Amino acid sequence: MKKTLLIFVLFLTVDSFSQNKQILYNFTSVPQSLLTNPGSDVKYNWYFGVPLLSGISTNVGSSGFSAYDLFADNGVDFNVKLRNVVFSTTRNDRIALNEQIELFNGGFKIAGEKGDSYISFGMYQEFDFMSYFPKDIAILALDGNRDYLGKVFNLGDLNLKAEMLSVFHLGFHKKVNEKLILGARGKIYSSIYNVNSTNNSGYIYTIPSSQGVYEQVIYSDLQLNTSGIANYDNQDYDPNVIKDITKRTFLGGNLGLGFDAGITYYPKKNIQLTASVIDLGFIKHTKEVESLTFKGTYRYEGVIPNFSFGNTAEDNYEEFKDAVPLDTLYTDYTTLRPTKFNTSIQFSFEEEVSEDCNCLNYDPETIYKSAIGAQLFVMSTPRTPLVAFTTYYRRKIFNSLQMKGTYTIDSYSYKNIGLGLSSMIGPVNFYVLADNLLEYRDITKANSLSFQVGLNVVFKDKKK
């Protein structure tokens, strides 16, 4: 129990990547569902999130291996476990962390003649880390190249990014008619720091040769971009991390712009279709920018005496450093935010006949007790997009307690069962959402876990 809590705290502090919020998506009794679809069919007069507590979400994922695979205290030599992990993973396996904490969040309704409009706004801080597994480089480090004559080691396996940023957002949501709701959200990103090395290529190979013993070539086109951390490398710089982070959080960092859009459509009273695109945006890195490059081609032939001319051959290592130099650049660069696409279809049933029923209202939560549905999540990554498919069951247990159970298949797991609960006690909304529940039997063996919790004050729409 103690260890479970400890690991949870660790997850909370290390700030997700897969960023699939399959339980929150379209779970409209939680106002934060607006962040996954600005066109969600929400109903409230106004709401505000309890500052710092309204939305805390963490998500950690590792396809290919778990903490247990590497660190199990089971008497097996660590080096044996490491080899098993390296050789059982592929270059497309990845480790990812994502954390979001809302600093503030709120929204209110603007009543209209044809339909209501909603304004929502807020600010959150986010941390993202993602690294593909650098398989070929790991094999070189473990085994060297002797047993891999003819193999082309791919330096493009090195692919990682990390970013901490704050996001200010303002959303508008309009009920166009009884069947259609549209929403959009503008975002300003302020990047606190960024580390990005995602466009790498290159190779190293060794093959038998008739000239030397081997033909051995390295071609390298590697680049690591950073912003916001160059100063910490400077010995004359007196670091004040808290001051730096605070300043950059409040628009003092590298700035960017983004856009979310969403739609909810009811072709029939009990059938709902939704779609959203989130974080279609970029950040322009111009402040405290420092990039390292390692680019060039070198063919290593060994020590070659030059008898004919009496000139000593060049030093090999110096020659290599000249051919594939490690350079530092200070040029601006732009990163794209990981863009997320969600879509869902939902069938509602068990119509609730209440005394004050307003049957013109299309809100399935007030008219239907239960719903089943399916969702698709796609997110851009430096390589192939991440795709997750979810089916769910949503149930109103009481007027003030909603439940959503999910089953998700993605590249991390094919047995991801999640559960979300959202309660309304008076105006206080409390929600807790967790996935991969089966993995809680032994969380050290989990490939991914996500957890979201939050507290809001919501004044419901009394019209219905």
Add this chain to the structure above:
Amino acid sequence: MKIRAIHSIFTIVILNLFLSSCASDLDYNQVNDLRLEPVIISNFAYFDAQANEFVNGGVEQNVFFDAPTVDVFSENFFTDKLNKVDLFFEVNNTINRSYRVDLIFLDRNNQPVHFSNFFIPAYSGTENVVRKTEIFQNAALNLLKRTTKINFTLIMFPGPPLSESSVGSLKLRSGVTAYFVVE
């Protein structure tokens, strides 16, 4: 009533999540047991001296010499983590003269730390290859690590005269197998 029920449900769900969950023992200190043993193969040395290069202006040159710098051993990573080295040499002579090839490994003070000698008979129409593998460990390896230069000397022994149109070559290929231990 409902509020109590909601409380109960939340309590049950959350407690169930935490209490029924468990975590196997993990030991992160195992990282300290990390031991990488990569074996790297690479070219070590190479030359291919053509028969006509031994003749200059109609006069045979019997001794050739060059001492190129070897700077890989001066990198700390290589010297600290290197546990064993195999040097493989192959000299192929297709010239109708016999040769001696001397490799003298020199340290920064030009003091010899290792010798490798090869005697290669004259070519007589059949394969004429001399191969040798030298293994360096412990004290011999420590000497090798001090190498900053290799003095290559070719000595051609008397025999049928060579001209600027003579064919054949004296070719040396050498590869290294370096055994690293990184802990």
